[in-house]
């Protein structure tokens with residue numbers, strides 16, 4: 001058992017599938033368990049309710065999103081113990097990948113990112129935490145993870161904030177090619193949602209930035 | 225150096241006197257009419273100003289001639305209230321021929337908190353009547369990581385208390401009700417990233433009135449509201465990688481909120497700090513101290529720079545006194 005992540009609310013462990021389900025030697029599939037941990041500061045009625053409902057919501061979002069983009073396959077959800085079990089995606093995080101590829105390949109990756117977000121938004125899904133740490137690149141495909149802050153919504157405001165957070169993430173983590181990269185992301189987005197919608201989103205991002213909220217939070221991401 | 229500070233952003237008129245090492249006086253008078261009527265609160269401040277000032281001078285054994293500088297809360301806050309403090313500060317500065325510094329009230333809460341505790345670079349949970357914010361110093365600014373999208377916890381308490389016909393301000397009486405509540409009544413919980421809102425939970429809590437015991441309603445309401453801000457604070461800690469939490473603002477008086485912050489910090493092996501109550505609520509000493517450190521970092525202001533800023537955001541403050 002290896003701990004691969006520890007956020008404010010969940011612990012992520014990697015395990016071998018066979019240990020969990022099939023005690024057989026030849027099958028080797030690695031899985032990830034994301035468990036929402038108990039918080040001693042809140043009373044158990046609130047604590048359990050939140051952990052349960054968020055576990056359920058995250059798995060629903062992942063499941064729904066899987067119809068349109070790549071996400072890890074869900075193997076199991078346990079609402080009482082508040083964990084989900086999913087496929088381990090072995091690959092490069094887009095965060096590191098973007099820093100080591102040439103411009104041609106970067107264009108492909110960024111287009112793909114925009115295309116994915118477009119598909120989510122078009123189908124009423126808000127990811128809620130679009131950063132390049134939450135994207136894993138494997139065999140020319142990008143997998144989206146961590147729907148823990150997501151929701152089902154078609155509101156322009158929410159889509160705008162979603163895209164704005166991605167823009168901030170690119171700006172802070174990948175500032176060298178930020179302008180080209182974001183433009184390419186928006187091309188990928190436009191490819192799915194059309195030119196009108198793209199303009200609407202860009203306008204909304206502008207408004208959100210003027211309001212001065214959500215100021216470059218992503219530069220502070222403390223993920224390893 | 226001796227600095228005198230005037231606080232007048234909302235219902236408190238405060239005068240504090242400090243030097244680099246200690247608080248010499250911290251006097252105040254609170255406008256206690258129901259809710260906030262900007263004009264009436266401002267009239268109150270103008271009426272009591274002289275008395276509060278005199279009693280601060282007397283307490284500290286400092287005369288006006290001993291003062292080296294004046295500072296005042298320049299914002300954010302209620303226009304008419306802010307102007308009383310600003311006018312008094314300008315008058316003193318001109319008459320005594322000493323420098324004047326206008327400071328940001330929210331940042332003053334943090335700076336006095338660091339002064340009064342061992343916190344060095346905390347995430348701050350600032351909870352008062354009108355403000356509920358989570359702030360941390362990152363990349364040369366105090367940045368807001370989370371805040372209420374509608375009302376502050378103090379205002380929520382007051383609306384709830386008024387409906388139950390409790391004495392205003394209602395914080396204390398609500399704390400007593402909360403301590404006697406046992407049954408948790410389900411309420412909505414609104415957090416989005418690190419932002420939160422309280423009108424939804426308040427509306428639902430009010431619907432329980434007359435159907436359930438008021439102790440249980442108060443308990444459920446406050447447990448929900450406090451859980452929200454403590455969770456957002458924890459996210460901010462994880463996000464920024466900081467290891468200290470500072471709780472301040474008038475609602476820092478709540479024993480349950482302190483306890484929750486303490487448990488959260490224990491569980492993640494972070495440190496928890498809360499200043500003495502007189503330095504948590506709105507007060508003049510924090511303004512005096514904050515002005516002092518800005519002055520010592522080289523900040524100077526002309527009279528024309530001292531116009532009040534009702535909507536001055538925490539992250540607009542240029543921080544000259546920290547590295």
Ligand SMILES: Nc1ncnc2c1ncn2[C@@H]1O[C@H](COP(=O)(O)OP(=O)(O)O)[C@@H](O)[C@H]1O
Pocket residue numbers: 004005006007008009010011012032034072086087088089090133134136145146147148223
């Ligand atoms: N299915 C997965 N496959 C591979 N790595 C994963 C998977 N899920 C999560 N991770 C790794 O764990 C880290 C944290 O997971 P995440 O779901 O983002 O948790 P949190 O909500 O706590 O941030 C991710 O940045 C990623 O590196």
